Amino acid sequence: MKTCLVVDDSKVIRKVARHILETLEFEVREAGDGREALESCMAAVPDVVLLDWNMPVMSGMDFLRALGDSGIENKPKVVFCTTENGMGHIRAAIEAGADEYVMKPFDRETLESKLQIVGMA
Template sequence: MADCLIVDDSEAMRDVAGRLLTGLGHSVRQAAGPDATLDACEEGMPEVLLLDWDLPAMGALDVLRAAADFPVDKRPVIILCATENDARQFALARAAGAPYHVLKPFDRESLRDVMRRAGFEERAVA
């Protein structure tokens, strides 16, 4: 089970991702934007950061740059969420610290797959 922080400016996307991840046995917190993300990380570093590429004001690359300043042993695994299958975008994100990505709209299977690739197995939900 992983402690996940979902970062997306869309409440609907946060809710969908939250339900899917909770259904896979992971714990979930949400942040609507970059500032809330950094605040949530200060309160308690997540194991996984599900990060939307298209954030208002401060974009995903800015969040990734800020995450690079987190202590190495506490840095979350970052999974980029994108609406376009753009190899350049994924390369930029990987170089900035997001080694995994998932395309929106995602479903239970695509989230299960990316979480497994990131090293987090699902847990049975009672």
């Protein structure tokens, strides 16, 4: 079974994403900020990370950079999931190592299509 780490400071978003991902037959773990997410990835690397941009403690961009510097082999695919929709944000995320980008609010079809793009659905 494929694994996904949902990283978002909103419990509601994590719950919605978990529900969608479980219907797509993913095993889901959750983290409330980037530091929690990095610790989770160090313990067990997921296949894909659904990553929020704006979070306390460690932002999505800081997590992405830390993941890149972590030395983890077989890095997970990263799908940024955020309300930030400016081209500058999207470009910065892709340049920092994100594989895809999805806007909030998202639905099952949108998320599934992004996961297909990164080879995870």
